[in-house]
Amino acid sequence: MWLVKIYVTLKKGLLDAQGKATQNALESLGFKEVEEVRIGKYINIEMKGQNQQMVIQRVEEMGKKLLANPVIEDFNYEVEVLK
Amino acid sequence: MWLVKIYVTLKKGLLDAQGKATQNALESLGFKEVEEVRIGKYINIEMKGQNQQMVIQRVEEMGKKLLANPVIEDFNYEVEVLK
Structure with a gap:
């Protein structure tokens, strides 16, 4: 499990x-x-994912599709392994 | 000048x-x-302050008075020197 801080x-x-x-x-x-x-x-998103690269790819997609408006907002994040 | 990330x-x-x-x-x-x-x-708050201890004290006050509701919210922050 992963924790993504956006x-x-x-x-x-x-x-x-x-x-x-x-x-x-x-x-x-x-x-x-x-x-x-x-x-x-x-x-904060808790999510499943096979590896960090896969998690990053999915989070980028979430940002583009729902979480941010790229015209007016910046979208940054950190990915951590969740204990 | 200081940058406080809350x-x-x-x-x-x-x-x-x-x-x-x-x-x-x-x-x-x-x-x-x-x-x-x-x-x-x-x-993100940019603010003046004589030293880090003073900045922390003022930020704690801001949290209690305006920025967070201590009954339902947690209030955390980092203080950095602003270049």
């Missing part, structure tokens, strides 16, 4: 409205040292 | 409705090897 983030240069709202909220709470906030998704 | 995840044992819906969608797309999907938030 990070889906907005591409650089795109306005992150949720991040900006969070930054404003932090500032109004007194956290004036915050310069930028960007919010993405952190997806 | 992971906000639902506590173990709590039903992750968004994760379950994603798992079902993956299965209907043919990804039948997927056993579990859990979806959290990945927050």
Whole structure:
């Protein structure tokens, strides 16, 4: 069994409205040292797979088909053997 | 300047409705090897701070006051010096 940790983030240069709202909220709470906030998704997938190469191939497919929008989002991940 | 990478995840044992819906969608797309999907938030904060200990203290406060709900969510993070 494998654990895949996936990070889906907005591409650089795109306005992150949720991040900006969070930054404003932090500032109004007194956290004036915050310069930028960007919010993405952190997806954990537990899955079967014969080997790491096969898992990577399948995760790439999942990213393209469902998990990320390649026009506006970056899709990165780490694959670990699950104890 | 510091970069703080924050992971906000639902506590173990709590039903992750968004994760379950994603798992079902993956299965209907043919990804039948997927056993579990859990979806959290990945927050990147760029902030000023005198030293790492000070940054950690402020990030802990942000977590308690705004970024996570400690009743249902775990709040983890890494602090890096920003180049």
